[in-house]
Each structure stands twice: as C-alpha cells, then as structure tokens.
Amino acid sequence: MGQYVIRRVGYCLLSLFLLSLTIFFFVRVTGDPAALLVEPGASADDIAAIHHQFGLDRPLWVQYGLFMWSLVRGDLGQSFYYQTPVFDLYMSRLPNSLMLAAVAMIFSLLVGIPSGILASVRVGRFWDSAGKMFALLGLSLPSFWVGLVLILLFSVYLKWLPSSGAGTPLHLIMPAFALGWYFAAAHMRLTRSSMLEVLGSEYIKLARLKGLPEALVIAKHAFKNALIPVITLAGINLVIMVNVAVVVETVFAWPGIGRLLYEGITFRDFPVVQGVVLLGGAMIVVVNLIVDILYAVIDPRIRLER
Amino acid sequence: MVNVRGSAASIRGDNTHLTRRDLLGVAALGLTAGAPIVASAAGPSGQLTWGIHVSMAPTWFDPAETQGIITPFMVLYALHDAMVKPMPGNAAGAPCLAESWSVGKDDKSYEFVIRKDAKFHNDDPVTSDDVKFSFERYKGAAHDLIKNKVEAIETPDPQHVVFKLKEAWPDFLTFYSSASGAGWIVPKKYVEKVGDDGFKQAPVGAGPYKFVSFTPGVELVLEAFDGYWRKPPSVKRLVMKVLPDEATRLAALKRGEIDIAYSIRGELADELVKTPGLTLKPVVLQAPNWIYFPEQWDPKSPWHDLRVRQAANLAIDREGMSKALFLGYCKTTNNAVVPYTFEYYWQPPDAVYDPEKAKKLMADAGFANGFDAGLLYCDSSYANMAEVVVDNFAQIGSRAKLEPIERAGFFAGYSNKKYAKGIIQAASGAFGNAATRMASFVVKDGAFAYGNYPDIDELFPAQEYELDSDKRTAALAKMQRLVHEKAIYAPIWQLGFLNGIGPRVSESAFGTIPGFAYTAPFEDLTLTSA
Numbered sequence: 001m002g003q004y005v006i007r008r009v010g011y012c013l014l015s016l017f018l019l020s021l022t023i024f025f026f027v028r029v030t031g032d033p034a035a036l037l038v039e040p041g042a043s044a045d046d047i048a049a050i051h052h053q054f055g056l057d058r059p060l061w062v063q064y065g066l067f068m069w070s071l072v073r074g075d076l077g078q079s080f081y082y083q084t085p086v087f088d089l090y091m092s093r094l095p096n097s098l099m100l101a102a103v104a105m106i107f108s109l110l111v112g113i114p115s116g117i118l119a120s121v122r123v124g125r126f127w128d129s130a131g132k133m134f135a136l137l138g139l140s141l142p143s144f145w146v147g148l149v150l151i152l153l154f155s156v157y158l159k160w161l162p163s164s165g166a167g168t169p170l171h172l173i174m175p176a177f178a179l180g181w182y183f184a185a186a187h188m189r190l191t192r193s194s195m196l197e198v199l200g201s202e203y204i205k206l207a208r209l210k211g212l213p214e215a216l217v218i219a220k221h222a223f224k225n226a227l228i229p230v231i232t233l234a235g236i237n238l239v240i241m242v243n244v245a246v247v248v249e250t251v252f253a254w255p256g257i258g259r260l261l262y263e264g265i266t267f268r269d270f271p272v273v274q275g276v277v278l279l280g281g282a283m284i285v286v287v288n289l290i291v292d293i294l295y296a297v298i299d300p301r302i303r304l305e306r
Numbered sequence: 307m308v309n310v311r312g313s314a315a316s317i318r319g320d321n322t323h324l325t326r327r328d329l330l331g332v333a334a335l336g337l338t339a340g341a342p343i344v345a346s347a348a349g350p351s352g353q354l355t356w357g358i359h360v361s362m363a364p365t366w367f368d369p370a371e372t373q374g375i376i377t378p379f380m381v382l383y384a385l386h387d388a389m390v391k392p393m394p395g396n397a398a399g400a401p402c403l404a405e406s407w408s409v410g411k412d413d414k415s416y417e418f419v420i421r422k423d424a425k426f427h428n429d430d431p432v433t434s435d436d437v438k439f440s441f442e443r444y445k446g447a448a449h450d451l452i453k454n455k456v457e458a459i460e461t462p463d464p465q466h467v468v469f470k471l472k473e474a475w476p477d478f479l480t481f482y483s484s485a486s487g488a489g490w491i492v493p494k495k496y497v498e499k500v501g502d503d504g505f506k507q508a509p510v511g512a513g514p515y516k517f518v519s520f521t522p523g524v525e526l527v528l529e530a531f532d533g534y535w536r537k538p539p540s541v542k543r544l545v546m547k548v549l550p551d552e553a554t555r556l557a558a559l560k561r562g563e564i565d566i567a568y569s570i571r572g573e574l575a576d577e578l579v580k581t582p583g584l585t586l587k588p589v590v591l592q593a594p595n596w597i598y599f600p601e602q603w604d605p606k607s608p609w610h611d612l613r614v615r616q617a618a619n620l621a622i623d624r625e626g627m628s629k630a631l632f633l634g635y636c637k638t639t640n641n642a643v644v645p646y647t648f649e650y651y652w653q654p655p656d657a658v659y660d661p662e663k664a665k666k667l668m669a670d671a672g673f674a675n676g677f678d679a680g681l682l683y684c685d686s687s688y689a690n691m692a693e694v695v696v697d698n699f700a701q702i703g704s705r706a707k708l709e710p711i712e713r714a715g716f717f718a719g720y721s722n723k724k725y726a727k728g729i730i731q732a733a734s735g736a737f738g739n740a741a742t743r744m745a746s747f748v749v750k751d752g753a754f755a756y757g758n759y760p761d762i763d764e765l766f767p768a769q770e771y772e773l774d775s776d777k778r779t780a781a782l783a784k785m786q787r788l789v790h791e792k793a794i795y796a797p798i799w800q801l802g803f804l805n806g807i808g809p810r811v812s813e814s815a816f817g818t819i820p821g822f823a824y825t826a827p828f829e830d831l832t833l834t835s836a
Contacts, residue, residue, distance in 0.1 A: 035718040037365075038373065043450065082522040083364050083506060089522060144551075151557045163557040164549055253549045255524045263361050263523050268714070 001296065008292050012285045019281040020071065023274050024064050032056075033080050033268035054080055067274070076278070077271035081263070086275035089260060094242075096166055097256035100249075101241035103172050104180035109234060112184040113227075116191025120199060120226075121218060131188055138185025147178040147251035164253035175252040179245050183237050190233055194226040235287050243280030350530035350542040352833045354811065356825075357555035357564040358546050361523050364506040369440065372487025374447030376591070376735045376823055380568075383826035384528055384544065386511035387535075388490040389418055389437060390483035392737075393827065394818040397647045399483030403432055403491055403512060403535075413474035413773055416482075420465050424535045426493045427516045434461035439494035441469075448486045452478075476773055477741065480649070484737040514539045514829035523548055539829040559584060559806050566814060566825060567806040572690070575633050575804045583809040588635035591803050592645035592821030593735035595688070597622070597695060597796035600726050603757030608679070609729075613671040614704070615793035620664035621702045624657055624799055627694045635802030642795030643734065643747045644786060647821040650740035650779055652786035657797065664702040676703020683719070684731040686710035691798065692731045721753050733801065735823070740782045741769060748789055762788050810834055 034050035051057040055066065070077060076086035119131030154174060155163040162171050198204060199222050207217045245258035253259075257276060264272030358380075365371040366378035369386055390407070393400035401407070404418040424432040438459045444452075455475050460468040471478060482489040496510050509517050514536070515528035526546040530539040547564060549555045555567040556574050560581055570578050570586075579586050599615055601607035608614045628636040639646050640657040668674065679699065684692040689710040696706050706729055711719060719725055720732055732754070736742070749766045750758035762785050769781035789795065803823045807814045812832040815825045825831060 031712075031715050032718065036714040038447075042447075045450070079522075081361075081363050083503065084522060092521070148553050151554060156557050156560050159561065163561050163563060164551075164554045165547065165563070251551050251554055253547070253551070253554060255521070259523060267361075 004296055005293060008289055012289050015285050016278070016282060020068065020274075020278055021064070023277045024067060025060070027268075027270050027273045028060070030265070030268055033270060036267055037080065071278070076275035079264075079269050079272050081267040081269045081272070086271045089272065090257065090275055090279060093255055093257045093260050096254060097242045097245065097249075097258065100172065100175055100179065100245065100254060100256055101238055103176040104183065104241055104245075105234065105238050107176055107180035108182075108184035108187050108237075111180070112187025113191050113230065115184075116188040116230075117195055117218065117223065119188070119192045120195035123196065128192075131192065135185040135188045138181045138188075141181075142247075143178050143182060144247045144251050146181060147174070147248055150174045150178055151251075164251075166255055171254075175245075175248050175254050178252070179241060179248045183234075183241065186237070187230055187234065191226065191230050194229050195222060198222045198226045232291060235291065236284065239280065239283045239287055243276065243283065350532070350539050352541055352810075353543040353545060354541050354566065354831060354833065355564045356544070356546045357549040357558050357567040359550065359552070359555065359569040361548050361550070362520070362526055362546065364520070364522075367509040367517070367520075368502070368506050369487040369490030369492060370443045370445055370502075372444075372446035372490065374485065374736050376593075376737070379822070379826070380824040381526065381546075382487070382490060382513075383824075384513055384515040384828045385509055385517060386490050386492070386513045387424070388483065389420075390479065390489055392484050392819050392822065394815075394830075397820040398649060399479060403437075413476075414471045416469045416471075416478060418467050418469075420467065421535050422465065424512060425533050426496070426512045427510045427531055427533075428493065428496060429533065430493050430495060431464070432491055432493075432512050433464040434467035435464070436491050436494045437461075437467045439497070440491045441488050443492075443497070444486070444488040446487045448481060449488070452481045452486050452488050474771060474773055476771065476778065477739070480737075480739050480742070485739075485742060514827070515544055518543075534829060536827070537829055540832045544828070556806065559808055562808055562810070565808045565810050568803075568824065570804050570806050572631055575806075578804075578806045579633070585807050585811075586633070587805045587807055587814055587816040588633070589803045589805065589817045589823055590635070590637045590821070591735055591801045591823050592647055592737070593733050593801045594639070594641065594643055594645055595691065595731065595733040595798040595801055596642040597682075597798065598730040598732060598756070599794070599796075600723075600728070600730060600756035602794065608671070608673055608677045608704075611671045612793060613667040614673065615796070617664040617667040617671070617702055618699060618704060619793055619796045620658055620660045620667070621698045621704070622657075622695060622796060622798065623659050623698055625659065627691065628799060628802065630694070631690055632802040632804060635804060636799040637802065638797075638799045640790070640797050641786060642789060642797040643743045644740045645800055645821055648739045648743070650782040652740070652783040654787070654790040654797075661698075661701055668702055668704070673703060676705055679704045679706040680728040681709040681725075682706040682729040682731060683709045683711060683716065683725045685713045685716045685733070687713055688731065688733070695731060695798075723756055726756055731798075740786060741766075741778075744782065744785050744789075748785065748794065759788065759792060759794075 033054070034047045034056070037050050038046050048057065055063060067077070076090070078084065079086055079089055082089060115131045115134060119128040122128050151163050151174065154161045161173055165171055204217060204222055207221050243257050244261065245256060246262045248254065249256045249259040250262055260272060261276045263269065264276060360377060362381060366381045367385060369382060372378055372382070387403050389402060389404040390399040391402050392398070393402070403420060403424045405421045407416055407418040409416055418437070420432055420434060420437065426432060438461050441459060455471055455478065456469055457472045458470045460470065462468070469478070491512055492505070493510055497505050500508065514531055514534040516531045518527040518529050520526045525548065528544040530542050532538045549558060552570060552574055555564070556570055556578060558564045559567040575586060578584050597618065599609040599618070601609040602615060604610055624638045628634050628638070637646070638657050640654045641652065644651050646653070668676065682692055682696055689708065692708055692710065696708050699706050720730060734743070734746070744766060746752050747754050748762060749755060750763045765781050765785050769778045772778040772781065805816060810833055812834040813830055815827060815830045818830065819826055
C-alpha cells in the first residue's frame with residue numbers, strides 16, 4: 001500500500017510539473033504584457049524597463065527556473081496588473097468561488113440525480129423525454145445567455161433578485177442556477193446511463209425475481225451502485241466550478257476565481273494565469289489522488305494490478 | 307497616449323499685443339471653472355455607485371505611473387489634484403493646485419504659485435517640495451520628453467516653484483497640464499514613508515475624495531474630503547464597482563443598484579433611452595477614429611493613387627453608422643487625427659458620403675472593377691465599426707477582409723508597423739494638441755506613421771519651437787490641410803461615448819470637461835435627494 005501511495009504521489013507531482021511547464025510557456029504565447037502596461041507607441045526604453053521590472057528580459061529557461069523556485073517556496077509571484085501577491089488574490093476570491101460552487105453543485109445534484117433516475121425508470125416515456133430535453137438545453141445553452149435571461153427576468157422585470165455582485169444569499173441564486181444547470185444536465189445524463197446499465201444487470205433481475213418491491217430495487221440495489229460514477233464526476237466538477245466559472249462570474253460580476261482568471265488572461269497577467277491554473281490543477285490532482293487511494297483501500301486488487 | 311516628440315502651445319498673440327503671460331495671468335485670476343466655489347453648509351451626504359466597464363489597477367492611484375490614455379483619469383480626478391489640469395470650460399488647463407503662474411521673459415522658466423489652502427488628505431499642506439518631488443518621481447507617459455526639457459526645478463519657498471527649461475518650449479504647459487501625469491501632485495513625506503508600493507495600497511492625494519478601500523477586480527470606495535480647496539464635495543461616499551458586462555451594467559442601473567453606468571452601446575443604449583427614470587449621457591471623446599492607408603507609399607498599390615483614397619473617403623456612411631451603432635452621438639469633424647477640442651485644431655470641409663462619385667473616382671483610377679484591398683486591421687473592441695467600413699468599401703469595389711485583433715496586440719502591431727499591407731482602422735484618445743498628433747501620426751518617424759510626405763515634414767520642426775502663436779497656428783493648420791488634401795487618412799468621427807445615469811443623480815458632470823469621457827470634476831456631483 002505504501003509503495004502504491006508513493007507511486008501515485010509521484011505521478012501527481014509529475015502531472016503538476018508538466019502542467020507548470022505547459023502553462024508557463026503557453027501563457028507567453030499570448031503576447032507581451034508590457035504592451036498593456038505602457039501607452040500605445042511607448043518608447044523601446046519604456047518597454048524594456050517594464051520587461052526588466054517583471055524579469056521578462058531574462059532567458060525563458062531562467063524565468064521558468066525562478067518561477068519554479070518561487071513555487072517550491074510557496075510563492076506564486078506578484079500580479080503584474082494588480083501588483084499584489086497572486087496567492088493573496090487567489091485566497092481573497094476563493095471563499096466566493098467555493099460558496100458559488102457549493103450551491104451550484106447542490107443544485108445540480110438535487111436536480112440532476114432524481115431526474116436521471118426518473119428518466120432511467122421511465123425509458124422512452126414522457127419523463128425520459130423531458131429529462132433528455134432538460135439535459136440537451138442545459139448542455140447546449142451558453143451560460144452567458146442563460147445568465148442574461150435570468151437577470152432580465154428575475155432582476156429587471158420581476159425585481160426579485162439583485163442583478164450582480166456578491167454579499168447576500170440572494171446574490172447567489174442566479175449565478176448558482178446558471179452555473180449549476182450545465183452540471184445538472186451532465187449529472188442527469190450520467191445518472192440515467194449509469195442507472196440503465198445497472199438496471200440491466202443480473203443481480204437486479206434476481207432482485208426483481210425474488211419479488212422485491214420496484215421502489216426498493218431502484219433505491220437500494222440500483223441507485224447505490226449507479227451513484228459511484230456520478231459522485232466521482234461530481235468531485236471533479238466541483239473543482240472545475242471553483243476554478244473556471246469564467247463566463248458566469250463575469251456576467252454576474254461575481255468576485256470569484258473564474259473572473260480572476262479572465263482578468264489575468266485579459267491583462268496578460270502571467271503570474272495570475274499561472275497561479276490560478278496551477279492551483280486549480282493541484283486541486284484536481286489532489287482530488288484524483290484521494291479517489292485513487294480510496295479505491296485502493298476499498299479494493300486491494302487495484303493496488304496489486306498497478 | 308502616444309510617445310510624441312513634443313511641440314505646440316504658445317498662446318501669445320503678438321498682433322493684439324497680448325502676451326502669453328497676460329493671458330495666463332487672466333486665467334490664473336480665477337476666471338475659469340477651476341476657481342474656488344463657496345461650499346454648501348450642509349456638508350457631504352449620501353452615496354453614488356458606478357458600474358465601471360474596466361477593472362481598475364493600483365497604478366491608477368499613483369500619478370507617477372500615469373499612462374497617456376484617458377482611462378486612469380477616471381480615478382485620478384477623484385483622488386488627486388494637479389497644478390494645472392483640464393476643467394469645465396477650460397480643456398487646455400485651468401489653475402488648480404497652482405493658483406497662478408507666470409512665464410519668464412525668455413520663455414524658459416515657469417513660476418507657479420501654490421494655493422495656500424491646498425492640502426493633502428492627511429492634512430499636510432501642498433508645498434513646492436511636493437511639486438518638485440512629484441515631477442522627479444514621474445515615470446509615466448512622455449516622462450523622457452518632459453524631463454529632458456527641464457533643466458532645473460527651484461523651490462524658493464513652500465508656495466513657489468520654478469521650472470527652468472533648457473530652451474523655450476511652447477508645449478511645456480500642454481504636457482505639464484494634460485499630456486502627461488507630471489503635474490499631478492503627491493505628498494513627498496508620505497510617499498517617502500510608505501514607499502511606492504505602499505502608496506499604491508493606501509494612496510493619499512490632494513483631490514476631492516479620500517481613499518477608503520480597494521478590492522482588486524471588485525470595487526474602489528472613496529469618501530469626501532472636506533478640506534478640498536475648490537469646495538467640499540456634495541456626495542459623501544463614492545463606490546466604483548467593476549461590472550465588465552455591458553448588459554449587466556444596464557440591468558444594475560435599471561434596478562437602481564448603481565447610479566452611473568459607463569459605456570452602454572448600440573441596442574442597449576436604445577433600451578436605456580426608452581427606460582423611464584434613466585438618462586443617456588453621451589460624451590464626444592477627444593478620440594477621433596480613422597481609416598489609414600499604409601500602402602499609399604507603395605507605387606504598386608491601388609492606395610498609392612490619390613483618387614482611390616478619396617473614393618474611400620466618399621464611401622464611408624458616417625452618419626448612418628453613427629445612428630446604428632452610437633445612436634447618432636458621434637461627431638463627424640472630418641479631421642482624421644486631431645480632436646476639435648485641441649489647441650491648433652484646423653476644421654476641414656464637411657465630410658461627404660457619395661458612393662456614386664466614389665465609384666467614378668475608382669473608375670478614373672483604373673479600378674472600375676474594384677480590387678482586392680487585403681486585410682482591414684482593427685482593435686476588436688471596435689470591430690462593429692470596421693464591419694460597416696468593410697461593407698462601405700465593398701460597395702465601391704474595394705474588397706477588404708476584416709481582421710480584428712485584441713486591443714493591446716493591435717496597438718503593439720500598429721506601432722511596430724506590422725500592418726504595412728492592408729488597411730488600418732484606429733483611434734487615439736491621448737491628450738495633447740494638434741502638434742502632438744502630427745508628431746505621432748503624420749510626420750516622419752512618428753510612432754504610428756508608416757510613411758511620410760516631405761512637404762508636411764518640413765513644416766513640423768519650424769513650428770515645434772515657434773513662440774509666435776499665429777505663426778504656429780498657421781503652420782499646424784497647413785499641415786492638417788495637407789493631411790486632408792492628400793487623403794492620408796479617411797476620417798470617421800470623434801467617438802460618442804454613451805453612458806447612463808439613474809434617477810438619484812442630479813449633476814453627473816458628464817461632458818463638462820470637453821472631450822473627457824467620465825464623470826469629473828467629482829466635487830461637482832450632486833444627488834437629487836441632496
């Protein structure tokens with residue numbers, strides 16, 4: 001078990017290293033941040049001064065080395081645009097993103113799982129069609145459009161909810177719905193297909209032959225097993241919700257990490273983009289690591305096979 | 307802002323026996339909007355909330371890092387004050403922290419007298435040491451240019467400061483008052499105590515509003531400064547919220563969550579006009595938009611033919627485009643690069659929209675069947691305008707393909723001369739005067755000039771140090787006329803910047819400073835309930 005965990009941790013560190021390398025070089029493809037920090041047509045000297053100030057005048061491998069050295073010491077660097085440590089910026093936005101993601105996730109699970117179950121036990125009938133329509137709309141309607149329609153309806157016409165910003169539970173409702181709908185649709189689809197697979201299995205047939213009530217078969221025998229992939233996906237989705245709710249956070253002016261990433265990209269703020277992507281990646285890697293270890297604990301064959 | 311070589315701005319009228327010193331003296335007597343106004347006894351109250359279209363940066367809180375673009379001034383006008391700055395009724399520069407100034411007989415020195423009642427938010431008085439310190443630490447737009455012209459700064463006493471120039475330079479005040487941030491004053495003792503970074507985190511200025519808090523990407527909160535020399539502000543608290551999405555800003559304005567929304571365009575502006583209680587506040591910016599033909603110096607290019615460029619000018623439906631995109635609030639001046647509010651502006655003949663005549667000119671030039679005009683490069687923020695231009699050009703046979711580029715990338719490419727093949731749609735909101743615009747966009751080695759004409763170039767050096775206002779005006783008028791006659795550019799218009807205000811706002815101060823995009827001066831803002 002110990003060796004298995006060490007191996008998995010090693011893979012995680014390798015993944016993060018590759019991610020750091022990728023994001024470091026890709027973010028530099030977007031252009032020169034100095035162009036955004038000086039006036040159009042600024043002199044070469046002014047641009048060179050900006051490059052020097054941010055260490056952009058050094059060879060790329062030196063920049064990467066310094067970046068990694070800082071990272072090892074827990075320093076994500078200083079934002080070019082906000083001139084604040086990236087970690088502080090990230091932490092100031094994290095509570096908002098966690099709150100939004102949590103509510104959106106609860107909504108997506110409360111809607112996605114029951115509707116997926118309903119669709120699976122009513123295959124080809126009204127609820128199945130309605131569920132598929134719900135999923136189709138959720139997955140295909142762009143979230144910025146959903147967001148604007150929500151603002152128009154609930155904020156402008158009905159005047160029930162604030163249009164944007166954060167601060168009260170009412171501020172959470174629309175962005176959580178706009179963000180959660182997409183994931184609710186994804187969870188519904190997965191629940192439905194997972195349930196259909198389980199409902200067709202031998203042990204479910206046996207349960208039915210034994211004369212167990214259908215509700216018990218679905219709730220106790222099918223649902224529990226069908227839920228495993230849904231929960232696994234939900235865990236990953238939660239991390240995605242926290243880190244890349246870019247469009248929803250921008251439309252609703254929600255001060256979260258997604259918007260921070262958007263601002264970082266807009267201003268070519270390399271340290272912000274690198275920091276957000278790396279911390280987001282680290283979250284996904286850690287979640288995966290925990291899942292892998294839990295699998296190994298539950299099923300010893302996994303660690304033996306690997 | 308652009309990097310300019312300097313020039314312009316003597317206002318001496320020799321023919322009328324008025325010297326520039328006389329005129330400046332009159333201005334300094336307070337016969338301008340910058341003069342102190344008696345404050346109301348009630349004191350500041352209430353709150354105004356903005357929906358800002360861009361994310362504010364801490365560099366905007368420090369005048370030393372002023373970029374020569376107009377955006378940071380939306381904050382500078384609240385937090386800080388300048389010796390001389392554009393104010394209502396005086397776009398060239400009204401006396402502010404400097405109550406007066408005089409120019410030396412040799413035109414090589416400027417002596418400013420600082421107001422006795424001018425003080426910073428920490429109650430320290432504004433002194434000549436602060437003025438000198440602010441100038442010396444300035445590292446923003448055009449810092450090299452203005453610093454290279456100044457030989458020494460003398461501070462004989464706390465109320466007087468003398469700038470000694472290396473040589474007479476008629477544009478000194480243009481740059482000191484608006485085309486740079488060198489004239490915006492910070493408290494020396496405080497900056498030395500907290501350092502540059504500390505200053506950006508907790509700025510102390512001499513403006514009408516004090517810094518309260520800043521949450522990056524979220525909001526800036528300011529509070530009225532009772533000790534502001536001009537008058538205490540009427541509104542107690544200002545909150546500038548970052549709302550990047552235009553539709554969200556309008557929704558927030560409709561709900562009364564914000565009182566002022568910057569930049570509401572097109573159909574959303576139309577919706578704003580139709581909403582009871584909301585008011586559209588259009589401002590004509592000092593930002594001309596234009597089409598530039600960088601291939602005109604290539605004899606093989608169709609754009610080399612004057613008639614083709616004139617045809618392009620005739621093909622643009624400016625009024626139709628303005629109505630469709632900006633509710634008709636753009637101002638068509640037909641001067642390509644110089645805003646009408648600038649010193650030494652020359653007014654060209656009216657723009658004409660005549661596609662039939664344009665087609666005839668194209669046929670005369672040998673392009674009756676049109677030609678492939680290549681790419682039309684533009685800042686993607688204004689691709690909607692470029693789409694119309696591409697369509698207008700297509701109607702006379704000049705077939706261009708739109709190439710929108712993200713803003714910073716576009717301006718970097720433009721100034722690095724990467725768009726030598728094709729057409730360019732661009733704009734500039736930089737402060738300055740006609741000479742600074744000629745320097746950047748027309749004459750040889752201009753930051754954005756892809757080619758040059760010797761007859762225009764030879765006019766430039768002569769006016770650069772010309773202290774006779776009439777002669778300088780004539781030279782710059784001739785340069786602008788030649789730009790027009792040679793159709794170096796196809797002017798579009800000066801952009802109409804559309805904003806909205808809610809029912810709680812009595813005085814928004816939009817448009818009171820000619821060409822300025824935002825609400826200022828902040829001390830003039832009032833609430834209806836107040």
